[in-house]
Amino acid sequence: xxxxxxxxxxxxxxxxxxxxxxxxxxxxxxxxxxxxxxxxxxxxxxxxxxxxxxxxxxxxxxxxxxxxxxxxxxxxxxxxxxxxxxxxxxxxxxxxxxxxxxxxxxxxxxxxxxxxxxxxxxxxxxxxxxxxxxxxxxxxxxxxxxxxxxxxxxxxxxxxxxxxxxxxxxxxxxxxxxxxxxxxxxxxxxxxxxxxxxxxxxxxxxxxxxxxxxxxxxxxxxxxxxxxxxxxxxxxxxxxxxxxxxxx
Amino acid sequence: xxxxxxxxxxxxxxxxxxxxxxxxxxxxxxxxxxxxxxxxxxxxxxxxxxxxxxxxxxxxxxxxxxxxxxxxxxxxxxxxxxxxxxxxxxxxxxxxxxxxxxxxxxxxxxxxxxxxxxxxxxxxxxxxxxxxxxxxxxxxxxxxxxxxxxxxxxxxxxxxxxxxxxxxxxxxxxxxxxxxxxxxxxxxxxxxxxxxxxxxxxxxxxxxxxxxxxxxxxxxxxxxxxxxxxxxxxxxxxxxxxxxxxxxxxxxxxxxxxxxxxxxxxxxxxxxxxxxxxxxxxxxxxxxxxxxxxxxxxxxxxxxxxxxxxxxxxxxxxxxxxxxxxxxxxxxxxxxxxxxxxxxxxxxxxxxxxxxx
Numbered sequence: 001x002x003x004x005x006x007x008x009x010x011x012x013x014x015x016x017x018x019x020x021x022x023x024x025x026x027x028x029x030x031x032x033x034x035x036x037x038x039x040x041x042x043x044x045x046x047x048x049x050x051x052x053x054x055x056x057x058x059x060x061x062x063x064x065x066x067x068x069x070x071x072x073x074x075x076x077x078x079x080x081x082x083x084x085x086x087x088x089x090x091x092x093x094x095x096x097x098x099x100x101x102x103x104x105x106x107x108x109x110x111x112x113x114x115x116x117x118x119x120x121x122x123x124x125x126x127x128x129x130x131x132x133x134x135x136x137x138x139x140x141x142x143x144x145x146x147x148x149x150x151x152x153x154x155x156x157x158x159x160x161x162x163x164x165x166x167x168x169x170x171x172x173x174x175x176x177x178x179x180x181x182x183x184x185x186x187x188x189x190x191x192x193x194x195x196x197x198x199x200x201x202x203x204x205x206x207x208x209x210x211x212x213x214x215x216x217x218x219x220x221x222x223x224x225x226x227x228x229x230x231x232x233x234x235x236x237x238x239x240x241x242x243x244x245x246x247x248x
Numbered sequence: 249x250x251x252x253x254x255x256x257x258x259x260x261x262x263x264x265x266x267x268x269x270x271x272x273x274x275x276x277x278x279x280x281x282x283x284x285x286x287x288x289x290x291x292x293x294x295x296x297x298x299x300x301x302x303x304x305x306x307x308x309x310x311x312x313x314x315x316x317x318x319x320x321x322x323x324x325x326x327x328x329x330x331x332x333x334x335x336x337x338x339x340x341x342x343x344x345x346x347x348x349x350x351x352x353x354x355x356x357x358x359x360x361x362x363x364x365x366x367x368x369x370x371x372x373x374x375x376x377x378x379x380x381x382x383x384x385x386x387x388x389x390x391x392x393x394x395x396x397x398x399x400x401x402x403x404x405x406x407x408x409x410x411x412x413x414x415x416x417x418x419x420x421x422x423x424x425x426x427x428x429x430x431x432x433x434x435x436x437x438x439x440x441x442x443x444x445x446x447x448x449x450x451x452x453x454x455x456x457x458x459x460x461x462x463x464x465x466x467x468x469x470x471x472x473x474x475x476x477x478x479x480x481x482x483x484x485x486x487x488x489x490x491x492x493x494x495x496x497x498x499x500x501x502x503x504x505x506x507x508x509x510x511x512x513x514x515x516x517x518x519x520x521x522x523x524x525x526x527x528x529x530x531x532x533x534x535x536x537x538x539x540x541x542x543x544x545x546x547x548x549x550x551x552x553x554x555x556x557x558x559x560x561x562x563x564x565x566x567x568x569x570x571x572x573x574x575x576x577x578x579x580x581x582x583x584x585x586x587x588x589x590x591x592x593x594x595x596x597x598x599x600x601x602x603x604x605x
Contacts (some may be wrong), residue, residue, distance in 0.1 A: 044454035049319060050462065059460045065450040067322035070341050070461035073315040080319025080327065083303035084277050090451050109308040
């Protein structure tokens with residue numbers, strides 16, 4: 001008898017085709033988000049505050065009510081949605097630039113207020129949509145279109161360790177950093193997303209998952225090289241792990 | 249908040265009047281940040297909204313506050329923030345988004361001196377900020393300008409109604425003078441019907457297909473069509489919602505025009521000049537958008553001159569000139585900031601204008 005081992009999640013728009021670059025981890029990340037929405041029965045209760053970057057395309061793929069937020073403001077917009085409609089499931093899906101550069105204040109203050117919101121932050125160490133400029137998590141020495149000789153401290157300062165900062169906020173219920181570079185890590189990432197979503201459902205506060213992800217196009221690497229970079233370079237600075245968990 | 253109650257009227261400070269009116273209008277959410285001369289609005293809301301179990305957040309900035317309002321409005325809720333001048337400047341990006349998204353944001357703008365940090369005393373120099381706007385693209389907000397604390401109440405009610413009726417951001421353009429002064433007001437009840445928003449509000453896609461509220465439109469034809477649609481809406485607003493106050497215009501050789509708190513001294517000066525036999529009239533736009541363009545056009549056929557009085561370097565005078573379209577001269581009298589020109593100075597200016605004619 002045939003056993004179904006995989007199906008496209010209901011929370012993904014049927015018939016949709018991803019527009020992401022080959023080797024981009026957005027495809028996997030959004031599938032995990034959609035699977036967790038399905039498993040927790042949230043599709044009809046969910047409202048997402050969209051962000052700006054390659055993540056803006058979420059509403060082309062994920063089949064939930066969406067309000068598009070200005071760049072960086074997703075968590076302020078999400079706060080407004082959740083305060084107006086506390087019984088809905090409200091989440092954001094943002095890049096590292098949206099969450100931790102232009103939006104850092106709105107992001108951390110939502111965590112500090114302990115808003116019952118869930119956030120996925122895709123950290124690919126670059127401003128991807130605009131062609132690969134230096135961003136808040138670009139590594140020291142990393143070459144980008146605005147750091148052509150590599151990120152140095154004098155001109156550009158240091159990258160931010162996002163999950164750690166979020167964990168320091170007393171209103172945070174769950175803060176973890178995961179990656180999608182191996183099957184094992186993908187499975188861990190899905191569990192983390194589930195925890196972050198459950199934190200909201202249990203009214204425990206802000207649930208956050210930082211996902212280390214590839215940007216092969218702007219890193220000028222093959223998909224395989226890009227996934228290796230996550231392990232070989234990014235893990236050193238952005239260590240995977242659970243930085244706060246009050247859900248246990 | 250109140251000092252005495254006389255019949256149904258309550259002696260109320262402007263800022264508190266606006267806040268209570270918002271509550272009476274059914275404001276579900278208030279998100280705000282303090283700035284003089286309107287901090288009392290946020291203080292009042294922080295107490296009352298929580299008492300009523302409605303949403304209140306002390307936002308970390310005005311930027312955050314207006315975005316919270318955007319989010320709340322996207323669910324169909326009535327949401328509002330209040331601020332002043334240099335902090336309203338922070339909100340311009342989101343006000344542009346909200347216009348394109350067609351969201352019923354209510355924004356209370358209590359003008360202070362500028363540009364920049366300026367100072368906390370009253371001014372009218374944010375007419376341009378409200379009417380032309382600092383956000384990108386072609387869009388308009390409905391702008392209502394009270395001149396008394398009673399009008400602060402009445403126009404706050406109207407702001408909530410018009411914003412929902414037209415799915416459009418609506419600004420109550422007050423100033424520090426109105427915000428801080430106390431006058432007797434009758435609150436009454438919110439006089440407008442509720443508008444059904446169940447066909448667009450985000451409530452979770454149950455028993456319907458999901459909705460996306462956004463301003464990103466990738467196809468240039470589609471974006472153009474959307475902007476044209478917005479301007480068709482603005483035309484409807486212009487045809488149906490114009491409001492102004494008019495005095496002694498039938499035989500006026502000079503018609504004075506002003507908005508907001510400045511109008512109080514202007515009206516007194518006009519009454520004085522009328523008693524001296526000067527044929528002076530008055531028109532006060534209450535809706536700044538939609539501007540009473542048609543009425544100015546009509547009046548320019550019977551009068552010989554307009555005199556616009558404002559506490560700025562000449563902002564509403566531009567819209568008067570556009571409406572009059574060169575038919576008769578349009579003069580300007582004002583001061584850059586602070587309390588409006590006093591009655592004597594205004595009356596002197598009117599007499600001067602008559603001498604010049």
